[in-house]
Amino acid sequence: MVTKKKKWAKPLMLLGSAAVMSLMLNTGVFAKEIKTQPPSYQTVTEIEDWGAVITKVIVDLGKPVPVNSVTNETFNVHVERYDSRLANPFLQEGNRKVKNAYVSDKHGNPAKKMGKYAVLEMEISPSLSLSSAINYDWAGTGFNDWTDNKYTITQQKNIITNAGSISGLVVDTFTGGVRELVDEFTTGTATYDNVTLSYADYSPAKDNAKNPLVIWLHGAGEGGTDPTMAIAGNKAANFASEEIQAYFDGAYVLAPQTPGFWMEGFTGFGDGTSKYQKALMALIDDYVSQNKDIDPSRIYIGGDSNGGYMTMLMVRDYPEYFAAAFPTCEALKDTLITDEEIQKMKNLPIWFITAKTDMVVNPDQYTVPTYNRLIEAGAKDVHLSLFENVIDTSGLYKNSDGTPYEYNGHWSWIYVYNNEVTNTLNGKTTTLMEWLAKQSL
Known part of the structure; x- marks a missing residue:
């Protein structure tokens, strides 16, 4: 028995060595090192x-x-x-x-x-x-x-x-x-009466049909001279996403950028005027005239905060130009809007979006009283989405206690970009983009 064990000992050792060698080769211990091009x-x-x-x-x-x-x-x-x-x-x-x-x-x-x-x-x-x-x-x-x-x-x-x-x-x-998405936009500049605005714009595929135009006006943090920031500082580029474009069967998106702040007025900051307003209207007019397949009866305008302020000025002063507006956490104080201006705006479809936790633009001084005055004036297609707060709705980001991550209450624009703004209209739950896409002069 001892002799038999000795007889098999060497083959077993060789077999074990072969297995180890094979394992080393497969795991790269003795594998030949190869050179690559500079990574x-x-x-x-x-x-x-x-x-x-x-x-x-x-x-x-x-x-x-x-x-x-x-x-x-x-x-x-x-x-x-x-x-x-x-x-x-x-x-x-x-x-x-x-x-x-x-x-x-x-x-x-x-x-x-x-x-x-x-x-x-x-x-x-x-x-x-x-x-x-x-x-x-x-x-x-x-x-x-x-x-x-x-x-x-x-x-x-x-x-x-x-x-x-x-x-x-x-x-x-x-x-x-x-x-991603940002690269699908082109950029440019335009100057009117010595005021230069830059812009980012998205063009849908040519389909031999008229397409609507969605105009988005950026917030205070996205001013400057690089218009990609107007769509990337927050999620405005999402207006070019397949999900949102599908509601319009393809829409142009224009995101103008001011070198400063839309709220720079002629007598003070946020005084109810803007030194960029005429240049902005000229830019929009030129853009529409240069893109012949834009449907002039379906031009929609929205913006957040500082851009919501400018949105309100535009619909106040050009209420018959736009088919609908969606001002978000808008910063035009209600006390700066006259009763005559409310009468001018009441026939324009408007959907306001804001949150109760907004500490930057208090909705009780801005959005809510303006909405109430429009309703009292007889507005038929004016809506308000007043969120309790602004939270992550993806389920991906949570606080340590497992509750959804909560954003700054001023960031109600998040709900707009994700088309999570809804209301019951004519007995049906309707999203902001569904509503917007149906509006026409």
């Missing part, structure tokens, strides 16, 4: 309810790799954020959590067998500033603007391919980025 990365920016965030990086690995060769632990992602407008441009730095990783094509689409790129999807939330693609310069310009985000993506685990292993990648060469 680089791109960013993907999406506009969330709280603004523009970088949700993904797409890493060019330099060599094709199998679909199962990249995991959440393959790379560490570090970011440094800067705002060049500031005396000290550095904002913050830190590691971002990778919540999903996969091999892809160059556009970020998951690969079927092999791919030369790796997508790293990262954690985002309203309270996670490391993910933000913009910064609000509250102490200086008072505006949001794009930040400079420098990523360093460091390989932590080998990537095993049939040709060998890829290891030690340090990726810090930025080759560009994609801004």
Whole structure:
């Protein structure tokens, strides 16, 4: 028996060695290391309810790799954020959590067998500033603007391919980025009587039919000279989304931008006038005349806060031009609206949106009394959505006690962009966009 054991001992040892060797080769311990082209990365920016965030990086690995060769632990992602407008441009730095990783094509689409790129999807939330693609310069310009985000993506685990292993990648060469929906807009400028406005605009597919025009006027934080901020500072770019466009069978979207604030009046800030109003009306007129397939009987105007103020001025002074309006947390004080102006506005379909927790523009001094006066004047198609507060409705973001994340009460525009403003009209629950799309002069 002892001799028999000795007879089998060597083969068993050899068999064990072979298994270990095979395991080492498969796990890359002894796999041949292969060289790649210099790696680089791109960013993907999406506009969330709280603004523009970088949700993904797409890493060019330099060599094709199998679909199962990249995991959440393959790379560490570090970011440094800067705002060049500031005396000290550095904002913050830190590691971002990778919540999903996969091999892809160059556009970020998951690969079927092999791919030369790796997508790293990262954690985002309203309270996670490391993910933000913009910064609000509250102490200086008072505006949001794009930040400079420098990523360093460091390989932590080998990537095993049939040709060998890829290891030690340090990726810090930025080759560009994609801004979802924002990139579907074009931009321009227009000058009228020495007042220059910039704008972002979206054009629907040509369909040999007349299309409505949705005009959105940005809030105070989105002024300046980069009109992409007028649609990316918060979720205004969503007017170009498939979901909202479907209500209109394709609509033009025009987002004018003021270099300052719509509320800059001739005698003071928010005095019931605006030094940009005539230029804005001229821009709208020109835009309509240059796009022959815009239906002039279906021009809708809305805006939030500072832009809601300008929306109110426009419907007050041009009530027969617009088919409907949707001022949101609007900042035109009710005491600045005369009874004669209420009479002029009462026949225009208007849907007001605000929240009770708005501490910036108190609805009891702005929206609510104006709405009540319009109803008392006999308005037939004027509505008010007065939300209790502004909370996350996606279910993705919660407080520590499990309740929905609560936003600043001034941010009632979130409900507008997500088309979560509803009312019972003619016995049917109707969304804001459904209502808007049916309005015509």
